[in-house]
Amino acid sequence: MQVDFEAGARMRIDKWLWCARFFKTRSLAADAVERGRVTVNGQPVKNSREVKPGDTVVLEAHQQRWEVVVKGVPASRGAAPIAQSTYEETPESQARRQLESDRRRMQPEPTAELQGRPTKRDRRRIDNFRG
Secondary structure (H helix, E strand, O other), X not given: OOOOOOOOOOEEHHHHHHHOOOOOOHHHHHHHHXXXXXXXXXXXXXXXXXXXXXXXXXXXXXXXXXXXXXXXXXXOOOOHHHHHOOXXXXXXXXXXXXXXXXXXXXXXXXXXXXOOOOOXXXXXXXXXXXX
């Protein structure tokens, strides 16, 4: 689905990240920007920074690193196909994310299956292992 965008339109970076559906809420997008996980054209930014078509945005979200070029600024948050048409991911970014995804699938995090506190039986095993 292709959508036409206004030429020269601008939008705050936190709102654009939310509209492009990188984050579920605008406040999560704002938190990521404040924590320095988002750069525009290689520069760290604040929430008030406006993005325009042609800007390169690099963000770290959901244990992934995205490098995208802004293609357009939507009027508001809309459907996912419209959101995906607002940016274009670079080929290097796609390859890096695919490699990382394959690595996580082949070598899962050892602590991923641990949930909560150890049971009494687990505690005994830990104590016996330690000596």
